Amino acid sequence: MILTRRALLVGALGATISSATAARGGLRLADFGGGADGSDASDAFARALAAAAENGAEILLDEGTTRIVGAPGAIVDAAAHDCPEVRHRSIRIRGLGARRSRLLCQPRPTAANPSLPVSRPILKSVGAEVFSLAELTLDGGMREPPRGLRQGRDPAAAALVEVRGARRCEISGIVVTGFAGHWDERDPIGGGYGRRGPLLLADCGDVRLDRVTLEHPTFREGLFVHDARRVVVRGFRLSAVDGAARLSTPLHVIGPRTGTVEIEDLVAGPGWSGSLLNLGGPGHFALRRIRADGGASRFDPERGADPRSPTGGKGIDVGAEINGMLFPGQAATESVGLEDVVLDDVARYAIKATRDRHCPLRRLTLAANVRARVAGTALDAAFVDHVEGAVTAERRLGAAAGLPGILLRDCGGGVLAVDLTEGSEGVTRGDDGLSAAARARAGFGVIRLRTGGLVLAGRIAGFSGGALLDDVAPGEDGLHDAVIEGLAVTMPGAGARPALRLGRGPQRRLRVATVRHCRIDGEAIASDDPRVEIHALRVDG
Numbered sequence: 001m002i003l004t005r006r007a008l009l010v011g012a013l014g015a016t017i018s019s020a021t022a023a024r025g026g027l028r029l030a031d032f033g034g035g036a037d038g039s040d041a042s043d044a045f046a047r048a049l050a051a052a053a054e055n056g057a058e059i060l061l062d063e064g065t066t067r068i069v070g071a072p073g074a075i076v077d078a079a080a081h082d083c084p085e086v087r088h089r090s091i092r093i094r095g096l097g098a099r100r101s102r103l104l105c106q107p108r109p110t111a112a113n114p115s116l117p118v119s120r121p122i123l124k125s126v127g128a129e130v131f132s133l134a135e136l137t138l139d140g141g142m143r144e145p146p147r148g149l150r151q152g153r154d155p156a157a158a159a160l161v162e163v164r165g166a167r168r169c170e171i172s173g174i175v176v177t178g179f180a181g182h183w184d185e186r187d188p189i190g191g192g193y194g195r196r197g198p199l200l201l202a203d204c205g206d207v208r209l210d211r212v213t214l215e216h217p218t219f220r221e222g223l224f225v226h227d228a229r230r231v232v233v234r235g236f237r238l239s240a241v242d243g244a245a246r247l248s249t250p251l252h253v254i255g256p257r258t259g260t261v262e263i264e265d266l267v268a269g270p271g272w273s274g275s276l277l278n279l280g281g282p283g284h285f286a287l288r289r290i291r292a293d294g295g296a297s298r299f300d301p302e303r304g305a306d307p308r309s310p311t312g313g314k315g316i317d318v319g320a321e322i323n324g325m326l327f328p329g330q331a332a333t334e335s336v337g338l339e340d341v342v343l344d345d346v347a348r349y350a351i352k353a354t355r356d357r358h359c360p361l362r363r364l365t366l367a368a369n370v371r372a373r374v375a376g377t378a379l380d381a382a383f384v385d386h387v388e389g390a391v392t393a394e395r396r397l398g399a400a401a402g403l404p405g406i407l408l409r410d411c412g413g414g415v416l417a418v419d420l421t422e423g424s425e426g427v428t429r430g431d432d433g434l435s436a437a438a439r440a441r442a443g444f445g446v447i448r449l450r451t452g453g454l455v456l457a458g459r460i461a462g463f464s465g466g467a468l469l470d471d472v473a474p475g476e477d478g479l480h481d482a483v484i485e486g487l488a489v490t491m492p493g494a495g496a497r498p499a500l501r502l503g504r505g506p507q508r509r510l511r512v513a514t515v516r517h518c519r520i521d522g523e524a525i526a527s528d529d530p531r532v533e534i535h536a537l538r539v540d541g
Contacts, residue, residue: 029060029066042069058094063096069120083121084124093132097136098136101137103122106141107141124163143178160176163200172211176223178218181196181197197223207230209231212235214250216238216271229259234264247272259281263287266287270312276314279318285336288339290316290342292315294315314347315346318353333362339367347374347376350374350376363386378405378406383410390458408449411453416454423462452511464492468499468501468502470482471508477509481513482503486516491520500520510535513534516540
């Protein structure tokens with residue numbers, strides 16, 4: 001048989017493609033007609049997903065930009081959301097690296113705002129045994145933030161990638177950029193809340209986010225993980241474009257069925273205006289090696305950030321805000337542990353663990369090297385059964401000066417050691433939003449209310465209003481205890497209020513006030529010390 005030169009070339013090319021594909025262990029999207037040259041690869045993408053699902057193979061992206069104009073699959077839940085769904089049992093997609101392979105969507109107009117485009121979905125997976133996305137960039141196609149998006153129902157609201165009901169979901173080595181989502185008002189799981197961000201993982205088993213970077217000039221919200229039974233996040237990064245509007249929260253891990261959550265090696269520069277992390281659910285949360293700069297003192301609202309958050313990014317939020325509003329009645333959170341967590345220049349609060357009486361946090365542990373510099377409250381804990389560990393914090397003066405350095409309400413037992421200082425640096429912009437009652441308490445280092453079993457220790461320095469107020473609510477005269485042990489207080493100078501106020505007044509007294517081994521300005525506390533004001537039925541120590 002005689003082979004022509006053309007046949008030889010075609011055969012050689014086929015052998016080369018087959019060898020390259022075999023070497024990478026998957027199916028090349030290019031072999032299905034999907035080029036990485038920016039042309040529309042939607043049909044090839046759908047064919048490759050179906051072929052790869054038959055044997056669990058990976059879809060391999062070449063170097064360049066693969067553009068998806070229409071998401072693959074069929075519309076199934078049009079009543080709630082009309083994004084096409086893919087229901088393959090195995091979906092595995094891999095690029096050559098986040099800086100080399102790019103999946104790009106084509107933006108669309110919104111129903112409520114026809115002149116303002118938002119990102120289209122690239123892929124929605126439902127019910128997969130395995131979902132994997134690795135070594136590529138997810139690009140929402142937006143280079144500037146769309147101004148003036150109005151909140152409202154948008155049946156086409158979509159994340160770039162949405163994964164529901166996967167037994168195992170692995171996202172690794174990806175960069176997410178250029179996303180703008182509609183601010184849909186529907187419920188979080190069946191509707192649009194999670195689709196405000198570029199990645200939504202809902203009702204999954206094991207979820208792993210490894211080396212995920214958000215690069216955003218356009219984001220309104222970050223990533224959402226709802227109701228995952230186990231979540232591991234490692235190497236998460238937030239990288240904001242200088243001068244861009246801030247997103248609200250980079251990472252949400254919430255939901256009434258949330259299980260064990262581990263977040264480790266997270267780094268965020270200034271670029272968010274809500275909570276750094278929004279956490280909630282009944283499971284166990286472990287946070288380690290967190291480094292975040294909220295940029296509160298450098299914040300300029302005239303550069304386009306959310307005017308409702310005029311002082312920059314807040315800290316870690318456990319159980320407050322979204323969780324209380326959207327998931328009422330969920331089970332108590334078992335535990336939250338922080339270790340080697342450093343939050344610098346954050347606004348309003350650094351660590352906020354606030355639940356309610358019917359749904360408490362069982363245990364809050366502040367292990368080694370938990371530190372914060374905050375324009376507001378370093379630790380706000382409410383309805384926490386047990387608090388233990390230590391926190392080092394500098395509370396800066398300025399717009400939030402009326403907030404206490406640490407606020408403890410309705411907490412149970414444990415020992416909290418503090419190293420708390422009021423600094424001189426301030427925030428000059430923004431409104432602190434304090435109520436008259438909060439202003440009346442201005443300047444305190446620590447305020448405790450109904451926390452009789454929680455022993456306070458450590459060091460408090462520089463608060464003109466006083467180091468500690470053990471408050472008693474009206475109508476609770478003689479009902480609660482307060483214990484301080486080994487507390488060293490340094491006051492800022494003459495004319496300051498009493499350093500320690502145990503009890504609120506003659507009609508709002510503690511049952512027992514216990515003071516052991518405490519010092520003020522280096523001197524042991526005497527029984528008639530004018531720097532201590534005690535309203536209690538009994539005084540020990």
